[in-house]
Amino acid sequence: MMAAMVATAMSLSELLNCVQADISGIRITDLVSDSRQIQPGAAFLALKGDETHGLEFASEAVERGANVVLYDPDIGSSQSFRKKPQNLLGVPVVAIPDLSSRLGELAARFYSVADISPRLVGITGTNGKSTVAYLAAQAQTLRGYPSAYIGTIGFGIPPKLEPQLLTTPDCLSLHRALAAFNVTHAAIEVSSHALSQDRIAGLEFETAVFTNLSRDHLDYHGNLEDYQATKARLFQLQGLRKAVLFSDDSFAVSLAHQMDRSIEQTSVSLKNKANLKGRLIDSGLQGITVSVSSSTNQQRVDIQNEGLITSPLVGDFNAENLVLALGVLLSWDVPFDEACAVLSACKAPPGRMEILRGSSSQPTVVVDYAHTPEGLERVLNNLRILASADLWCVFGCGGERDAGKRALMGASAARFADHIVITDDNPRGENPRIIIDEIRRAVIDHPDVRIEHDRAKAIREALVRAGPKDLVLVAGKGHETWQYRAGKKHKFEDVAVVKQTLGEYA
Numbered sequence: 001m002m003a004a005m006v007a008t009a010m011s012l013s014e015l016l017n018c019v020q021a022d023i024s025g026i027r028i029t030d031l032v033s034d035s036r037q038i039q040p041g042a043a044f045l046a047l048k049g050d051e052t053h054g055l056e057f058a059s060e061a062v063e064r065g066a067n068v069v070l071y072d073p074d075i076g077s078s079q080s081f082r083k084k085p086q087n088l089l090g091v092p093v094v095a096i097p098d099l100s101s102r103l104g105e106l107a108a109r110f111y112s113v114a115d116i117s118p119r120l121v122g123i124t125g126t127n128g129k130s131t132v133a134y135l136a137a138q139a140q141t142l143r144g145y146p147s148a149y150i151g152t153i154g155f156g157i158p159p160k161l162e163p164q165l166l167t168t169p170d171c172l173s174l175h176r177a178l179a180a181f182n183v184t185h186a187a188i189e190v191s192s193h194a195l196s197q198d199r200i201a202g203l204e205f206e207t208a209v210f211t212n213l214s215r216d217h218l219d220y221h222g223n224l225e226d227y228q229a230t231k232a233r234l235f236q237l238q239g240l241r242k243a244v245l246f247s248d249d250s251f252a253v254s255l256a257h258q259m260d261r262s263i264e265q266t267s268v269s270l271k272n273k274a275n276l277k278g279r280l281i282d283s284g285l286q287g288i289t290v291s292v293s294s295s296t297n298q299q300r301v302d303i304q305n306e307g308l309i310t311s312p313l314v315g316d317f318n319a320e321n322l323v324l325a326l327g328v329l330l331s332w333d334v335p336f337d338e339a340c341a342v343l344s345a346c347k348a349p350p351g352r353m354e355i356l357r358g359s360s361s362q363p364t365v366v367v368d369y370a371h372t373p374e375g376l377e378r379v380l381n382n383l384r385i386l387a388s389a390d391l392w393c394v395f396g397c398g399g400e401r402d403a404g405k406r407a408l409m410g411a412s413a414a415r416f417a418d419h420i421v422i423t424d425d426n427p428r429g430e431n432p433r434i435i436i437d438e439i440r441r442a443v444i445d446h447p448d449v450r451i452e453h454d455r456a457k458a459i460r461e462a463l464v465r466a467g468p469k470d471l472v473l474v475a476g477k478g479h480e481t482w483q484y485r486a487g488k489k490h491k492f493e494d495v496a497v498v499k500q501t502l503g504e505y506a
Helices: 012-016 054-063 075-083 100-111 129-142 171-181 192-196 224-236 251-258 318-331 336-344 373-386 405-416 432-440 455-465 494-504
Strands: 030-032 042-046 068-071 093-095 119-124 147-151 154-157 160-162 185-189 207-210 242-246 264-269 276-284 287-298 301-311 354-356 364-368 391-395 419-422 449-451 471-475 482-485 488-491
Touching: 012 100, 030 100, 030 171, 042 054, 054 068, 100 171, 119 129, 119 224, 119 318, 129 147, 129 185, 129 318, 129 336, 147 171, 154 171, 171 185, 192 224, 207 224, 207 251, 207 318, 224 251, 242 251, 242 318, 251 264, 264 318, 276 318, 276 373, 287 318, 301 318, 301 336, 318 336, 354 494, 364 373, 364 494, 373 391, 373 405, 373 471, 391 405, 391 455, 405 419, 405 432, 419 432, 419 455, 432 449, 455 471, 455 494
Parallel strands: 030 042, 042 068, 068 093, 119 185, 119 207, 147 185, 207 242, 242 264, 264 276, 364 471, 391 419, 391 471, 419 449
Antiparallel strands: 147 154, 154 160, 276 287, 287 301, 354 364, 482 488
């Protein structure tokens, strides 16, 4: 992710908060840790990676216009410098001990996001982060307060988003984006990777939101306990003032006990007593209707509110997302009635239960990002209820990721779908056949399972075979515009393939 450069410049001495003769005259225009994104005048921050040190790319950064290289002096950097002496770079090279852990401090000083004072909301959880964050930013924007969304779908002010590779950008990119947006409010998805790698360092969040927790990213965290502990870090940030917790998830209870007592907690539930209570009234392919009530205590006075959200979002589980988004808006001091009204006007995020229709002789297609066992099961369970005829499921699993969830996702598909087409998702560098074989073990007894590695062909096959009253779910990639296979990146969009197929066979 590379947001527009911020129109600012700072002396290197000011950035490093030191006086040093050989750097006193250097002024820098940006902080960048990816040599491919260097613009003239930027400082290149050479960080130690898992496999290489950033110094390996210092020459490229200088060729692109970096006027100083800051690096972390460790064993890896020493080896790099034996190959690439400092004096050959032609620009000052400054050693910064523990540079990686100081990124938040340096980014905060350079980009000065605190001077803008945006009201930051961080949203974490396994499923629902994108929808809650997107709804909150979209709602504020509709109210006339342009608000930033940063997350899996991209970054920007909804509905105009730029794509990005990571759910939560690296620390420098995140600060740069917020400075460039110059908005009063921002809703940011905070992934477990981001928390583990301190990507949100140097930012002060007003509110933290928890959606739910289930199996994901165990290839990175190793076990569910570490995954949970990492998620909890968002609610232990210094300066945090508010928390919105989906209390129907048992982990919310643990979070509530771990938080500082000074943090104002808002519980959200569809089942039990809570500060924000939602109840699903109606659900269909045209959207859902949710009744909501709030109960708060202000200056020892109980305040009760009741309202209705009539939303175009599809799926019972989106009732949770809508009420959580309502919690975000209330944390931003939006009046209750106005918050309900503006959420009713919000559209679904791209690739999240996105409904696509062709002619009356064709099936209805749903494109969704569901890529976890629980996420896929929730979507299929909802569509099973809504389907007036057969339910189709086209899906795969990502390569070089938690292999343990493949059979679980296969089992979910077998439980709810009448027809299954297993295909490639993002195999990355892993053998696609191995991925699909691990999924197949859970669907071996299903009466109709097709295997088609070519994802476009798999989608077309399902759409052509499906009847006019059938529902076809294309799951796993949602909004994504690329497919990663055999170490290469290929242009690919599920929605585009669906639209093309519906047009060709109308």
